[in-house]
Amino acid sequence: DTEVTQTPKHLVMGMTNKKSLKCEQHMGHRAMYWYKQKAKKPPELMFVYSYEKLSINESVPSRFSPECPNSSLLNLHLHALQPEDSALYLCASSQDPPGGPYEQYFGPGTRLTVT
Amino acid sequence: RKEVEQDPGPFNVPEGATVAFNCTYSNSASQSFFWYRQDCRKEPKLLMSVYSSGNEDGRFTAQLNRASQYISLLIRDSKLSDSATYLCVVGYQKVTFGTGTKLQVIP
Numbered sequence: 001d002t003e004v005t006q007t008p009k010h011l012v013m014g015m016t017n018k019k020s021l022k023c024e025q026h027m028g029h030r031a032m033y034w035y036k037q038k039a040k041k042p043p044e045l046m047f048v049y050s051y052e053k054l055s056i057n058e059s060v061p062s063r064f065s066p067e068c069p070n071s072s073l074l075n076l077h078l079h080a081l082q083p084e085d086s087a088l089y090l091c092a093s094s095q096d097p098p099g100g101p102y103e104q105y106f107g108p109g110t111r112l113t114v115t
Numbered sequence: 116r117k118e119v120e121q122d123p124g125p126f127n128v129p130e131g132a133t134v135a136f137n138c139t140y141s142n143s144a145s146q147s148f149f150w151y152r153q154d155c156r157k158e159p160k161l162l163m164s165v166y167s168s169g170n171e172d173g174r175f176t177a178q179l180n181r182a183s184q185y186i187s188l189l190i191r192d193s194k195l196s197d198s199a200t201y202l203c204v205v206g207y208q209k210v211t212f213g214t215g216t217k218l219q220v221i222p
Binding site: 041042043045048056088090102103104105106107108109111 | 156161
């Protein structure tokens with residue numbers, strides 16, 4: 001089973017709201033990722049967790065706060081977002097941390113609109 | 116020079132045609148290579164990994180040329196369902212996505 005699930009599928013939030021995106025995988029993968037994708041652009045890496053520890057933060061603004069409660073779950077907490085943060089947020093997982101020749105499997109994404 | 120470069124296309128090809136995409140990368144230490152396909156408003160899906168010896172999966176063939184630092188994807192007997200954006204992904208300490216090549220297969 002190569003399934004990564006994400007909730008919610010769609011989210012509309014105001015600039016003063018606090019919300020969270022959730023991601024889950026049951027493939028035993030030890031690396032999990034958050035990406036942001038704007039229309040007609042490739043996914044942009046935001047965060048990488050390796051063995052439940054944050055290993056890469058691609059200079060993401062602090063209004064995005066990741067959390068990895070356990071090896072199967074990844075959250076992205078959102079607070080005081082801007083309209084330009086509207087995008088598709090993708091979660092992915094891979095068999096081992098970055099640096100190895102391991103494929104990443106993506107969830108279906110959360111389409112976020114900030115009003 | 117961008118880390119990973121692809122021709123954005125679009126490539127408009129008739130059904131049954133053979134089409135090839137190339138992707139160049141700048142980091143000679145790169146060690147992992149993949150092709151993903153992404154349909155409109157969907158997530159990227161792994162198409163195939165690319166190995167030094169090349170690999171084939173049905174109508175799809177991927178090649179790696181380390182000397183010239185590029186990978187290629189060949190699609191034979193194109194189907195309408197092959198219409199998508201094809202993303203080249205190159206990994207060293209982290210993966211980097213190319214901007215994608217759009218393929219439109221025409222009836």
